[in-house]
Amino acid sequence: METWQSALLGFIEGLTEFIPVSSTGHLLLAGHFLGINSPGHAFEILIQFTTILAIVTVYTAKLWNIATSLPSDARARRFVLAVLLAFLPAAAFGALLHDFIKDVLFETPKLVCVTLILGGLVLFAVDRMALTPRYVDAMDFPPSLALKIGLCQVVSMIPGVSRSGATIVGALLLGADRRSAAEFSFFLAMPTMAGAFAYDLYKNWAMLGAADVTQIAVGCAFAFVTGVVVVRWFINFIGQHSFAPFAWWRIIVGGLGLAALTYWG
Numbered sequence: 001m002e003t004w005q006s007a008l009l010g011f012i013e014g015l016t017e018f019i020p021v022s023s024t025g026h027l028l029l030a031g032h033f034l035g036i037n038s039p040g041h042a043f044e045i046l047i048q049f050t051t052i053l054a055i056v057t058v059y060t061a062k063l064w065n066i067a068t069s070l071p072s073d074a075r076a077r078r079f080v081l082a083v084l085l086a087f088l089p090a091a092a093f094g095a096l097l098h099d100f101i102k103d104v105l106f107e108t109p110k111l112v113c114v115t116l117i118l119g120g121l122v123l124f125a126v127d128r129m130a131l132t133p134r135y136v137d138a139m140d141f142p143p144s145l146a147l148k149i150g151l152c153q154v155v156s157m158i159p160g161v162s163r164s165g166a167t168i169v170g171a172l173l174l175g176a177d178r179r180s181a182a183e184f185s186f187f188l189a190m191p192t193m194a195g196a197f198a199y200d201l202y203k204n205w206a207m208l209g210a211a212d213v214t215q216i217a218v219g220c221a222f223a224f225v226t227g228v229v230v231v232r233w234f235i236n237f238i239g240q241h242s243f244a245p246f247a248w249w250r251i252i253v254g255g256l257g258l259a260a261l262t263y264w265g
Helices: 003-016 023-034 039-058 060-069 074-103 109-128 143-157 163-173 178-207 210-240 244-264
Strands: none
Touching (some): 003 039, 023 039, 023 244, 039 178, 074 178, 109 163, 109 244, 143 163, 143 178, 178 210
C-alpha cells in the first residue's frame, strides 16, 4: 500500500465513521477499486480505533465530569452501565461471527453496494415518520433502552449498514431525539471500536509487518484529524436537518459501486 493510499483511506474513515453512511463499506469499496489488500483487512479495522480519540478530544470535559462523578452520582453510573450494556451484543456477536464477517461479508463488494442503497431508503423512510421523542439527553437513557440500541448495532456488522446509522435510527425509533441519539452513538463507539481494535489486533498481529504498521499510523493520523472535524459538525447538523443528504450519499455511492463492479468487476 502506498502512503497516499493510506492517507486517503484514513481521510475516508474519519469522514464517514460518525455519519450514517458506513465507514467500513466505504473503506472496503475504496480498497477494492484501488487494489489494496491489507492482511485480514486489519488496516480497515485498526484505523477505526483512532476515531475514539476524536470523540475523547471533542467530549473531554463531559467524559472527565462523568469519570469524576461516578462515586457520588447515580446518574453517571447509570449512563456508564447503559453504554456497557449497549456494547455487549456487538461484543458477543462480533467474537462469534468474526471469521464469517471478515472472510465472507468483507469480501463481497456487491453486498456493500446493496446495503448502502437499502440503508439510504431506510433513512428516507425514517425522515417521513412522525416520531415523538421521550428522551432528549443521552445521560437519561435507561439500561433497557441502551440494550435495545445495542441490539440494533449488531446489524451494522454487515458492511455497508453503518454502525452510527443503525444506532441512531434505532434510538430514534425507540424514543430518543436526534441529538441525544447521535451523542449516545458517539459514546457507544468508544467501547465498540476499542473492542474491535483489540480483537482484530490479537487475530492479525502475526501477519503485520513494519510496513503495515507505518501505513496504519498514517491512516490513523488522517482519520483522527478528519474525525474531530466531523464529530463537531455532525452533532449540530443532525439536530436541525433531515437524513436526506446522507440517504442520497448512500444511494449514489452504492449505485456507482454497482455500476463499476458490473463494468470492471
